[in-house]
Amino acid sequence: MNRQQLIKRMAQLSELSQSQCKLVLAQLEQIIAKALHEGETVYLPPLGVFEIRHHLPRTGRNPQTGEAIEIPLKTVPAFKPASTLKRAVSP
DSSP states (O other): OOHHHHHHHHHHHSSSOHHHHHHHHHHHHHHHHHHHHTTOOEEETTTEEEEEEEEOOEEEEOTTTOOEEEEOOEEEEEEEEOHHHHHHHOO
16 A cells, blocks of 8 residues: 555545545654654554664674774664554464
8 A cells, every 4th residue: 555545545434535544644654753752652552652762883894895994873763563553463
């Protein structure tokens, strides 16, 4: 399912128009992104948890030369599905 299909399905299941659903989805994306940027964790109980994960700096090797290189701290968004969602998709 792509974004447009999701918006269409949201409109079918609610009393909102597709343009209203598009706006709601955009706002949800912005709110989650802003919360993660500010270091917050976003809990959506039936779906799961959006959180930030930090990968600590480490030393790696250049595979061509074998030279040691420093890999910097990396901060990435992550999603951890709730058990309800896991059960819903398992056969």
